[in-house]
Structure formats: structure tokens, C-alpha cells
Amino acid sequence: MKMTVLTLFPEMFEGLFSHSILHQAVEKGIVEYNVVNFRSYSTDRHQRVDDYPYGGGGGMVLTPQPLFDAVDDLRQKSEKKPKVILLCPQGETYSQKKAEELAEEEELILLCGHYEGYDERIREHLADEEISIGDYVLTGGEIGAMVVADSVTRLLSGALGNDQSAVTDSFSTGLLEYPHYTRPSDFRGMKVPDVLLSGHHANIESWRRRESLRRTWERRPDLLQNISLTEKEKDLLSSWNYPTK
Known part of the structure; x- marks a missing residue:
């Protein structure tokens, strides 16, 4: 499996992917992780990725352009059809069953939001699914993406010392x-x-x-x-x- 995380804070994933079961899965060639700062796709001269919401209100909203361009680029480079997962408090509550479903995919793209939320066009036209890890709000989608990455990786054949461990x-x-x-x-x-x-x-x-x-x-x-x-x-x-x- 290939798993790509689109985030504004790639350094948050350094420890996750370089230790324990996830690192061993990389060493065995079971999974490949790719962490991308989607700010690099911004066409704004200051590389801004957020803006004020139409209609007013507090907080800033992620603009669609950087994420759409990042996913388009990843899709063009891939021989597969990656499933795009949006980490969001409004999404389907994550479960072991969903982890098992995602473990059957060949490639995943995990979108980590920040600020007040996403431009709605990201939800409607870019993401294949929205996932929430619980009924609470975090400062960003990175922790949710870590949960998905860990829970899915350990289900991949050969990731654990004994494949029966995940079954039970x-x-x-x-x-x-x-x-x-x-x-x-x-x-x-x-x-x-x-x-x-x-x-x-x-x-x-x-x-x-x-x-x-x-x-x-x-x-x-x-x-x-x-x-x-x-x-x-x-x-x-x-x-x-x-x-x-």
C-alpha cells in the first residue's frame, strides 16, 4: 500500500513513521508513506492556503486550490486510483470495520485540515470519504490521519509478527x-x-x-x-x- 498525507505540518509525522510497527512495515516493503506539505502547491505569492469565509464569521477557511492541485498531481503520478480521505469532525465515525475496508485499498491520500474548516468544494468534489475519529474537535486533522495510518497499517499482511494478532x-x-x-x-x-x-x-x-x-x-x-x-x-x-x- 502507498499512503500519502497532505498536511501543513509534515514534521508531526516524523516520529510516527520512523518507529515501531509502522517503521518495520516500511522496512519490509509492505507500505510506503509520503508526507507532503500542500502549502507548496499554493499559487498565492505568499503561499497562503486559507482565507476569510464568505458571509463573515470567525476563523479562516482552507482554500480549494492548493489541495485540488496537490491531489491532481498525486493522481497523475500514480498508476492506481487513490482513495481520498478527508479527516473531519463531520465525517463518518471511524471504526475497526472502516480500517479493515481501507486496508483493502492500494493507495490512500489523507487530507489534514486546519483553521476553521474546509471550503465546501473540497468536501463535495475532491474527497471520496470523510472520517472523524470521534465526537470532538481538534486543532487539525493530523492526529486523525495518524490514527488511520496506524490502524490500517497493522492490518496489512506481514505488518505484525503474527497475522492472527490483528484478527483477534x-x-x-x-x-x-x-x-x-x-x-x-x-x-x-x-x-x-x-x-x-x-x-x-x-x-x-x-x-x-x-x-x-x-x-x-x-x-x-x-x-x-x-x-x-x-x-x-x-x-x-x-x-x-x-x-x-
Whole structure:
């Protein structure tokens, strides 16, 4: 995959793409990151990329010309058809499902806004999708772009040491992930559940599924509404006073 970030603050991404899983994915040739300062595309003699909003009001608005020209240039240089994602508080709330969808793309362009907002023509005629990472407002789209870049990269085949790690993550199955333990088996009197030490894989998988259900019921019961449950699992949830009918 190729991932290009259009931002006014490219230095914000230096640490993200040069460490940990994302850096390893680059080293393995799994993903290529490109960070572009779209101010360089401005035709204004002072390289301005924003202006006052028509109709008045506070704040400044990103002008369409720099972003349109930047995306046009990237599209002309690409053999693929990049999907253009606008990071915006008004967009679709980001989820693991959306990350999985984006991980199927061959090329992404992430647009990071700043100031009061975007000229509406950027939304209507340039972006393929708008994504929000939550119901709050940040000073710019860079943090949202980092979230998308990280969550998508770790889903790419070979990015993690074990591809099954991403499959069992919270939300990938529709449930929150089960608890994890490691050595020592007894730490200050706090012991690892016996089933995890048994070596009985079927029992371990059964325990993990049950604990995923329990954790989801306790912390995010809303997720259970979209999960296909067996009759045994419905009975289990009923015993925890969760309505299954």
C-alpha cells in the first residue's frame, strides 16, 4: 500500500513513521508513506492556503486550490486510483470495520485540515470519504490521519509478527478482546487462570470467547446488538442479566 498525507505540518509525522510497527512495515516493503506539505502547491505569492469565509464569521477557511492541485498531481503520478480521505469532525465515525475496508485499498491520500474548516468544494468534489475519529474537535486533522495510518497499517499482511494478532483484536470480531496473561503465573498472589496453563486448546478458545462476551457485556453492551450468538451464548448472557430477546 502507498499512503500519502497532505498536511501543513509534515514534521508531526516524523516520529510516527520512523518507529515501531509502522517503521518495520516500511522496512519490509509492505507500505510506503509520503508526507507532503500542500502549502507548496499554493499559487498565492505568499503561499497562503486559507482565507476569510464568505458571509463573515470567525476563523479562516482552507482554500480549494492548493489541495485540488496537490491531489491532481498525486493522481497523475500514480498508476492506481487513490482513495481520498478527508479527516473531519463531520465525517463518518471511524471504526475497526472502516480500517479493515481501507486496508483493502492500494493507495490512500489523507487530507489534514486546519483553521476553521474546509471550503465546501473540497468536501463535495475532491474527497471520496470523510472520517472523524470521534465526537470532538481538534486543532487539525493530523492526529486523525495518524490514527488511520496506524490502524490500517497493522492490518496489512506481514505488518505484525503474527497475522492472527490483528484478527483477534478488540472490535475485529465484533467483541472486545479477551484478557491476556504472561509469566509469572503467580504474581503477588494474583494467579493466571488455570485453563490458560492447561494446554487444552479447545478449552482455552472456549474461555477466551466467554471472556470476550463478558468484557463486552460489562463495558460495551451496545456491541452485542450486532453479534451473531449461539443459543449457549444467549443463555450465558441471560444469566448475566443481559436481555437477549
